[in-house]
């Protein structure tokens with residue numbers, strides 16, 4: 001664990017006097033490049049704090065130099081993700097800020113529950129898990145599908161139990177993926193929320209858990 005390096009720079013926007021742009025680092029690991037409000041900055045750091053022990057249980061740590069930017073509008077590469085993405089080439093996460101995510105989720109809320117700060121934070125954790133998994137995959141293995149599994153499990157496992165129960169209630173018919181062959185990119189692309197719930201329930205089954213995640217990091221999954 002690195003020492004806490006907290007550097008916060010506040011700018012006042014001329015056209016939005018109640019908004020701050022916050023720049024800083026949480027736990028010396030993630031630089032929040034641009035967060036719209038101080039509360040959002042705190043939310044990002046809370047997400048980092050709450051996912052760190054779970055990621056560690058999977059043998060994962062956040063990479064050095066990771067940056068996270070909160071955006072007002074969806075960025076180009078977020079097509080297959082509800083609110084953002086991790087770009088391994090620049091080791092950076094882009095995510096819609098809370099207000100923009102709220103707007104984007106109004107028509108069709110993810111997981112069938114209205115977005116709230118805890119659900120929004122779970123999406124931060126989803127992307128943090130992608131970032132943590134990226135460097136741990138064995139060289140050359142197919143990682144797209146496997147990374148979605150790891151990110152989905154991290155997202156749901158770190159939610160407060162009551163928040164998670166609200167989500168799982170909407171998917172009572174799901175029992176978790178039966179086996180590796182059912183965990184596919186096509187399934188993810190068709191319905192990321194069902195993929196996430198089925199991944200989480202699969203992770204909970206005896207014999208899976210962190211051992212299964214370690215196998216994924218070693219062998220990956222077909223990207224189809």
Ligand SMILES: [Zn+2]
Nearest residue numbers: 081126148151
């Ligand atoms: Zn993802």
